[in-house]
Amino acid sequence: MINKYVTLEEIQYEDQEPSNSLINSIRTRGIAIPVKVRVTEDGYLCVDGNKRLSACKRLSSEDKKFNRIPVMILNDFSKAGSAYWGNTQNKH
Numbered sequence: 001m002i003n004k005y006v007t008l009e010e011i012q013y014e015d016q017e018p019s020n021s022l023i024n025s026i027r028t029r030g031i032a033i034p035v036k037v038r039v040t041e042d043g044y045l046c047v048d049g050n051k052r053l054s055a056c057k058r059l060s061s062e063d064k065k066f067n068r069i070p071v072m073i074l075n076d077f078s079k080a081g082s083a084y085w086g087n088t089q090n091k092h
Contacts, residue, residue, distance in 0.1 A: 002073040003034055006044060008057055011037060011069065013046035018055035026055050026066070034070040047074060 035049030046053060052069075059066040 002076045004071060004073070005068045006037075006071050008053065008060065008067050008069060010043040011035070011046055011053060011071070012040070012043065013053045014050045015057070016050050016054045018051045018058070022051060023055045023058060026052065027059055027062075031056070031070055034072040036074055037071045038075045039073055044071065044073070 031052055033049075035052055036047040037044040037049075038047055056066045056069055
């Protein structure tokens with residue numbers, strides 16, 4: 001899993017009606033838990049966090065900082081494996 005920031009435009013998600021309490025919470029504290037996404041050919045697909053993304057979309061008209069979202073990429077294993085850990089030989 002990889003954590004990074006991406007823009008709302010890069011994420012495919014189902015726009016849902018977020019509650020006022022969710023909007024106010026994100027306005028005050030930001031997104032506390034990254035949105036879970038999968039990498040696709042067109043960018044990213046939301047797996048968990050449609051309401052958080054919808055809240056950020058509404059808040060981005062107030063402040064552009066809500067256009068960049070913390071995400072957890074579930075299917076990016078580019079840094080996995082023994083070479084990532086500084087060990088180029090499998091010793092199992």
